[in-house]
Amino acid sequence: MPSKLRHILVLWLAIDAVFVCGEYKDENLRKDSDFPNDIANVAVWRKGKKNWKGIGRQYNNPPPPEQGAKMARYIVHNSEWASLGSISSLSKIKGYPFTDVFSISDGTLLNSTGVPYLYMTPLDLSSKNIERDNRCSLSLSLAQSNYCQKNNLDPEDPRCAHVVLTGKMLKVKKGSEEEEIARSSLFSRHPAMKNWPKDHNWFFAKLKIESICLLDYFGGPKYISVDDYFNVKI
């Protein structure tokens, strides 16, 4: 693209952004938070702008630190991907923890289930690990959005909240109702998945959560009960 044309295009997108940004109350960050409305705002924005990539995902008004279960759900629902920890089965590093990147979804944009679904192939190193030992963890951080950078928070700062979910990775039963939920959750938010190579034997998987560790604000980790986590209404 010629340099001048690019400048004009970027300028147009930038001016457009002013009005899009104007819809958000990001000066009220983590005050007067309204969780359901916030999620709805994101959805409207994304739908209206057809996933315009200039801003990226929005993390406005996360719930306040005292609402740990809600914050854990907030991070999981708003994250497009997570770091998956498994136990390595590779001979050179057998038994070592192994971390890898996976796209996730806990539901369509307007329907959060709290269950992190993944789309996996037996070709993945992590899949091979999980075949031998399905104990896993998923970590998800606000650092994955622009929230922490925008608020000048170092990724390791406890206010740049993150959550670690630990449990067993299970295959979602083929042909089940849950498989439809997993498919719509993942494919609606990762549309490219629909076209991934057919010969890779993709399957849906979910983390059956046993333990939830939230790092949000000062004072050390908070352990969220699995019941409280799933009881959050979104």
Place this chain on the structure above:
Amino acid sequence: MPSKLRHILVLWLAIDAVFVCGEYKDENLRKDSDFPNDIANVAVWRKGKKNWKGIGRQYNNPPPPEQGAKMARYIVHNSEWASLGSISSLSKIKGYPFTDVFSISDGTLLNSTGVPYLYMTPLDLSSKNIERDNRCSLSLSLAQSNYCQKNNLDPEDPRCAHVVLTGKMLKVKKGSEEEEIARSSLFSRHPAMKNWPKDHNWFFAKLKIESICLLDYFGGPKYISVDDYFNVKI
């Protein structure tokens, strides 16, 4: 901030961004890549703009897929944080893989050592895990920047490259020359660290890399030799 004033401010920043963006050749993505110049560009931009937060870190012109060692170094050097995998020592999930978020640095912006340094406190859950078993992994992905979103790549797409470093986590010896390297590497890129609470007994740690697994482009993982990785000139 009043709404109109915010609009004017965002517009000013946005127009400013047009000229900043104009310095980059992002239409030549992963072609004509010039690794050292790219890093230098990032440095100049960050210095000149005093870490202005409107754009975030830049990942222009990553090296081409056939240069695996360089790509691994590129991801490590450009990442502000990583997911650290360790083996849990918490009674409820003992032996499970545990993943957590840590700020990292492999050097000052203009000096990449390839060694990922961390700033840890014995209060961290991961530190407690590592005290019992120091086998670890670090995963770092281009999804942490805006590179993948900008190029419409799903975080799980193999072109949204990521690298998994596996090895042992070691404390950097207090008072050593290496501690100075770790300090300047981390504190220059995570300036907030200087002011973290003194009573947390912070220490510098590094991953002694034993295995490097790179996911970049199609065709499955590539195993990069540790020697090749450290021999990359930046």
